[in-house]
Amino acid sequence: MRSTKRVPWIILALVALATGIIALVQRQRATAEQVTTGKTTRSGYRQTPFWHIYDQIAETLDHTVGWDKVPTPLGLLILIGLRNILRQQNLYDTTHEPAINQPAIEPMQASYLTSRTADGTHNDLQNPAMGMAGEKFQPATTVNMLAAAWVQFMVRDWFSHGKSQKENPWQIALRDDDPWPEHPMKILRVASDPTRPANSRNLPPTYINTETHWWDASQIYGSSKEHEALRRSGQDGKLIIGSNGLLQLPSDPNLNPAMVPGWWLGLEMMETVFTLEHNSICDRLRVEYPNWSDDDIFERARLINAALTAKIHTVEWTPAIISHPTSQYGLKANWWGLEMEHLQRLFGRLSSSEVISGIPGSQADHFGVPYCLTEEFTIVYRMHPLIPDEYSFRSADDGRPMLDRTLREISGPHSEETLQQVSMADAFYTFGTSYPGAIILNNFPRFLQHFERPDGNFMDLAATDIMRTRELGVPRYNQFRKLLHLPPASSFEELAGDPALAEKIRRVYNNDIDRVDLIVGMFAEKRPQGFAFSETAFRIFILMASRRLNSDRFLTEDFTPEVYTQAGMDWIRDNTMSTVLLRHYPHLRSALRGVDNAFTPWPNTIV
Secondary structure (H helix, E strand, O other), X not given: OOOOOOOOHHXXXXXXXXXXXXXXXXXXXXXXXXXXXXXXXXXXXXXXXXXXXXXXXXXXXXXXXXXXXXXHHHHHHHHHHHHHHHHHHOOOOOOOOOOOOOOOOOOOXXXXXXXXXXXXXXXXXXXXXXXXOOXXXXXXXXXXXXXXXXXXXHHHHHOOOOOOEEEEEEEEOOOOOOOOOOOOEEEEEOOOXXXXXXXXXXXXXXXXXXXXXXXXXXXXXXXXXXHHHHHEXXXXXXXXXXXXXXXOOOOOOOOOHHHOOOOXXXXXXXXXXXHHHHHHHHHHHHHHOOOOXXXXXXXXXXXXXXXXXXXXXXXXXXXXXXXXXXXXXXXXXXXXXXXXXXXXXXXXXXXXXXXXXXXXXXXXXXXXXXXXXXXXXXXXXXXXXXXXXXXXXXXXXXXXXXXXXXXXXXXXXXXXXXXXXXXXXXXXXXXXXXXXXXXXXXXXXXXXHOEEOOOOOEEOHHHHHHHHHHHOOOOOHHHHHHHOOOOOOOOHXXXXXXXXXXXXXXXXXXXXXXXXXXXXXXHHOOOOOOEOOOHHHHHXXXXXXXXXXXXXXXXXXXXXHHHXXXXXXXXXXXXXXXXXXXXXXXXXXXXXXXXXXXXXXXXXXXX
């Protein structure tokens, strides 16, 4: 438990400031040594005596006081120490495990130096397979419904375990009076890893990510050349979009995303607006480079659009959903460094250091472990309680009610039907002025507890989330916290705070606090001020929010005008979620007036 005693903040702040200055000096010296000697210290990330002491102090202050309970400058220094520990002890290389039937990698081509490949290969030029597709892997009143739609939009970029296998499903015994339509409940298994040889059963289980691991907007462009070709118009680098400004979904059910479990109106809105954004970027590039081919424009526009989504997620979505002042500053520093946006606009990057000038434009860094997304990362992004069951659509012009729909009525193919009755501007206005659900226990959407997949199978997504956590080998809540260098919950009361909720969890887990599943614990635990999700999940964010940027060549050393064009760099610098919405839906101008962050509640938000 953290101490509530008063702390001599001034003394601590001065010590922390001195520590931070020494840290920066040490980093600059290490960088200079690497340049002059060619040596790298990345496999032993920050292992000097200084950093050991620094990290120990940071962890001690976090456990006794809490990073969120101290002034922002000291809190940021504590978070740096916590991230150091996670980078040193919580990154694992799975590439040395035996594998068969691995996907072929096309030979290197000169164009790959400045363009993303469809399947994510050749991002790291020394390890071309790294991160490729097919590689292992109550209302919330601080944000609006766009935040809920956005996170699923991002998840579709980052990872998918592919189609579940229908053979040999998990079978969950139910009580005789349980209303579930079939007994026992069946939960489809995650598709097995086809690259694992038969003699590797004694090794930990692995699963395939069917998407690229990179922040490359593959949910828009696809993770293969075939899917990419289906989205391209073949003219001026643009993507296919209907004359009515809506997506043209394929009629083939095998290719239609509306037939994939999880498609709903929020996803269609995000994919539509960033398809339009891609085409606007193409128009800008055509003006600057009139002699460029369709491929030239497409490749540059994709880079720019993907980087813009990475920026929006880093400096807008994440600070909105974890809106503590310290975490907000730290997350924005991932993009701009301690310079922050204003100074970087005036003077550009002042240093090669990511601490001073941000990660984009710094050197790519895998911290001694090849980059991939982790199963822990996929679990903490299971945020289904964000999605409400009921929606009241209102006009962007005057706020008048238009129609009411349930989640079932805006999911799957019904999302297109909804957009025949309300405009896209009205849909964005409704989401911007509506609260999502809180990520807490007893708040799971009813529709997702009785979800009928397009293939006719029924799912209880709440049960599936817990089953997936176990199936994918992610530890139970207390063990997970220990592995993240956090103290475990010593009692149900400490975990939940509320006695009635603590008693309910105690009954479910037969009075064994160490059996509590990770998702249950994360949804139950008390959280820092302004957090829409748990601090346990935040530890994965500390590690992965920066790593997704650090490891990506196109978001670090190749984040330059030579690769993106100056027009592209300006586009990324000058745009936000609000400017994207206003470019394509100018009817939203009045609604967005005075809104600093499009993911926070807009004026006239309704409960």
